[in-house]
Amino acid sequence: MKSVIIEGALRTELGSKEAKALRSKDLVPCVIYGGEAPIHFSAPTKAFKDLVYTPEAKMAAITVDGKTVNAVMQDIQFHPVTDEILHIDFIQLIDGKPVTVEIPVNLIGVARGVRNGGKMKVVIRKVKVKATPDNLPDGINLNIENLRIGQAIRVNQVPSEGFEILNAANAVIVSIKTSRNAVADVDDEEEVAEEAAAE
DSSP: OOEEEEEEEEOOSOSHHHHHHHHHTTEEEEEEESSSSOEEEEEEGGGGHHHHSSSSOOEEEEEETTEEEEEEEEEEEEOTTTOOEEEEEEEEOOTTOOEEEEEEEEEESOOHHHHTTOEEEEOOSEEEEEEOGGGOOSOEEEEOTTOOTTOEEEGGGSOOTTSEEOSOTTOEEEEEEOOTTOOOOHHHHHHHHHHHHHO
């Protein structure tokens, strides 16, 4: 997993009034959990650009008060109107200790069913993964080129070597639904004809 460097300043005063004052200075209030004690810090909004607005999951190397801690985002709050980052919770990464992180699902290719006029429905864009820090993936790549109309990819079909996916095994990640513009799959017709001839 790639890393983003963040230089933070220790927060000595906590509470909503202090957080509001930080945001007025274009700083994001944050906290790191998982270590001996929570670490409260703030950092400029622009420092989180490559961590938040990216298709990959990344870890953060956060330096606060001369100490650097590796962590991953656990929760992020946005302003409902402006989309401004209001607060970020991190979980500290400790060698050998599993953590739970949301990992993006990347769909590779154009589904066969879509080429035949079907509609693709993406149900899950991120999956919850539990793994030790050295086994955390940047993302989960799913090749959907052979996915036909009426077919779906479920969580239990995703390769997960070195990590555990916590979503329900039966949960649908992506499916191809039929539509008015859908055409018959040529291979399906050929298979039916071959089966009829064999009979």
